[in-house]
Amino acid sequence: MVLDQQLKIEVFRKLAEVISSCRKCSLWRSRKNPVLGDGDLNANIVFVGEAPGYWEDIKGKPFVGSAGKLLEEAIRKAGLSRESVYITNIVKCRPPENRDPRPEEIKACGPYLDEQLDLIKPKIIVTLGRHSTAYILSKAGIAFRSMSVVQGKIFEVKFWESKTYIIPSYHPAAALYNMRLKGYIEEAIRLAASIR
Numbered sequence: 739m740v741l742d743q744q745l746k747i748e749v750f751r752k753l754a755e756v757i758s759s760c761r762k763c764s765l766w767r768s769r770k771n772p773v774l775g776d777g778d779l780n781a782n783i784v785f786v787g788e789a790p791g792y793w794e795d796i797k798g799k800p801f802v803g804s805a806g807k808l809l810e811e812a813i814r815k816a817g818l819s820r821e822s823v824y825i826t827n828i829v830k831c832r833p834p835e836n837r838d839p840r841p842e843e844i845k846a847c848g849p850y851l852d853e854q855l856d857l858i859k860p861k862i863i864v865t866l867g868r869h870s871t872a873y874i875l876s877k878a879g880i881a882f883r884s885m886s887v888v889q890g891k892i893f894e895v896k897f898w899e900s901k902t903y904i905i906p907s908y909h910p911a912a913a914l915y916n917m918r919l920k921g922y923i924e925e926a927i928r929l930a931a932s933i934r
């Protein structure tokens with residue numbers, strides 16, 4: 739048990755090393771720091787965002803800017819703490835000017851997320867925004883059309899031979915400009931926190 743945990747920590751440390759010298763897509767050219775993820779490696783809930791932004795790129799940690807503040811507040815309002823969940827992104831290096839990640843970048847970087855999820859094996863995956871939602875739903879063979887259709891819903895799938903729940907949510911950055919979305923995000927995270 740203790741050894742398992744140490745092994746996990748070690749594998750994550752190695753993974754951080756691998757992405758810090760990764761050149762599988764062109765985003766390595768402009769990044770300052772790649773962002774692997776942050777939080778409890780035994781978390782029940784994993785949040786998957788899009789890609790690092792300005793502050794994440796500087797600090798090497800996910801969701802530490804204004805979208806992160808909003809996300810953290812929603813996590814706290816749901817009765818959880820940032821430390822008790824795991825937070826990561828589908829793309830580990832910041833796209834220039836915070837543009838959307840391109841399909842080829844998601845394809846190149848996705849295997850790192852897959853590896854993280856395979857190690858954590860969370861019961862619940864909350865996807866933040868359309869890129870991570872489309873990616874994770876497609877792994878379960880579910881077609882994605884639009885955020886407004888899937889957000890706040892629970893998709894029960896079978897990953898790692900056990901029940902896994904996918905809960906898509908709007909991206910916290912979108913809620914910075916649209917307060918209505920903030921309520922939806924908080925509701926989705928409350929829903930995730932209510933699953934036992």
Ligand code: URA
Pocket residue numbers: 787788789790791794799800801802803805806827911
């Ligand atoms: N937006 C994201 O999708 N991820 C971050 O880490 C920060 C902002």
Ligand code: SF4
Pocket residue numbers: 757760761762763764765766772829830831843846847
């Ligand atoms: Fe590698 Fe991902 Fe960074 Fe591209 S975004 S260079 S695939 S770590």
